[in-house]
Amino acid sequence: MTDEEDSEDGSEAQRASKRSSGERSDPRDVVRRERFSGGPARDFLSSLAADERIFAADLAVDRAHVVMLAEQDIVDEADAAAILEALADVEAAGHGELPDGEDVHAAIETAVIDRVGARGGRMHTARSRNDEVATCIRYRLREDVLDVAEATLAAREVLADAAADHTDTVMPGFTHLQPAQPTTLGHYLSSYESALARDTDRLLDAYERVNRSPLGAAAFAGTPFDVDRERTAELLGFDGLVVNSMDAASARDFLVETTAAAATLATTLSGLAEDLVVYSTQGYVELADEYASTSSIMPQKKNPDTMELVRGTAGDAAAGLNGLLSTLKGLPRAYNRDLQRAHPHAFEAVEAVEAATEVAAGAVATADWRTEALSAAAGEGFSTATGVADLLAMAGVPFRTAHEVVARAAEEGSDYAACEAAAEAVLSESLDAYVDREAVEAALDPETSVASRDSVGGPAPAAVENALAEARDDIDADAAAVESRRADLAAAENGLEAEVATYV
Secondary structure, three states: OOHHHHHHHHHHHHHHHHHHOOOOOOHHHHHHHHHHOOHHHHHHHOOOOHHHHHHHHHHHHHHHHHHHHHHOOOOOHHHHHHHHHHHHHHHHHOHHHOOOOOOHHHHHHHHHHHHHOHHHHHHHOOOOHHHHHHHHHHHHHHHHHHHHHHHHHHHHHHHHHHHHHOOOOEEEEEEOOEEEEEEEHHHHHHHHHHHHHHHHHHHHHHHHHHOOEOOOOOOOOOOOOOOOHHHHHHHOOOOOEOOOHHHHHHOOHHHHHHHHHHHHHHHHHHHHHHHHHHHHHOOOEEOOHHHOEOOOOOOOOOEOHHHHHHHHHHHHHHHHHHHHHHHHOOOOOOOOHHHHHOHHHHHHHHHHHHHHHHHHHHHHHHOEEOHHHHHHHOOOOOOOHHHHHHHHHHOOOOHHHHHHHHHHHHHHOOOHHHHHHHHHHHHOOOHHHOOOHHHHHHHHOHHHHHHHOOOOOOOOHHHHHHHHHHHHHHHHHHHHHHHHHHHHHHHHHHHHHHHHHOOO
């Protein structure tokens, strides 16, 4: 061994000796310790600021849990009363006055203990932050789901009203952004009411699985205390339990389902918004000034900016769903801290889509549809060609042959003469051997063409009116379903307040 090696070994031994005796020889150690001692990690771990969204939910969950503990003789009534009174003080002070904490749950508990002393810690008996946060998220999210559902109902009513005003307004229908067949504005608008009806259904379906209580699952393995999980579920207005305690603490599929429903709704709205942007450009509709803006440099411009932002919301919602799924993918059972990053995706998507729904509904409600321009464009691009082919098929010509006749006619024009020439070329017979001229000319007229398509769900005015009558019944039924759920939650809230009042 060289002298240098002896020296290095000796220095290391000296450093080890100094470390064991508490002596710090290297000032860099102090810097490192100060840099990494608690601050950054503590801030990184904390969700207190973001938890403002579930502050009220946590207070409700705390109250229900304490009432149940007292009813089960797990906590005596005097302690329960003190805790419940302290929770009222915390609520009055607000989220902004909470002490520092890792999350809102710990901060509220600390605030209670600050007010009533160590016995305040009894409020956390027989539970974990794992089941507590899962319950708080569900408690808050169910209200948000109902808010979005109500927004879809308002949008459906607007669309139905606008459609009813325009059952006779002929307009061009498009596929691939090309004139395809004439339709009516009422038929077009009611198509979005139908889509939004399914979005409402998805939200109400999601609500049923959101509104289940995980409280009492504790960390994930239940609790030895004689808790009454059904009682806390009742006090909080849940429709039942997430029974398995491991599933209850760790499951976040209800977030996925809700966010997926929001993303699907946002996609529906994005299509409507895109149509309004295109139709504004083509002069078919003018949005109210409140839903448009002008250019900072080009004074003649009126831009459909709100619809562009509604269209963009679909990207936000889809990103939220993808972020949520990516967070949850591959997580082991049961609780993992990754879950702290999960629910913001859902809340942000739901809030954004609710706002987009309201704006889209407002744009439709105040839009000025240019009916003359729509009618003038309804027959462009030989959009009535299918009607002529249908006439020939009804007269016995195989539809594929009829299709060939009208396709050939489209190469020359869109009038009777072009159809007659095409029939001679393809069928080797005059057109009137199959249909008379009056019927063909009627089929070439956009209004007559639309009126002939009166099958269920079709664009004929009578068919649209029938569809709208059914749509209004569905809207009323869905509104009643939302109202019933609101009433159940309000009743539970009142019931919880009454129970708390017996202690405080």
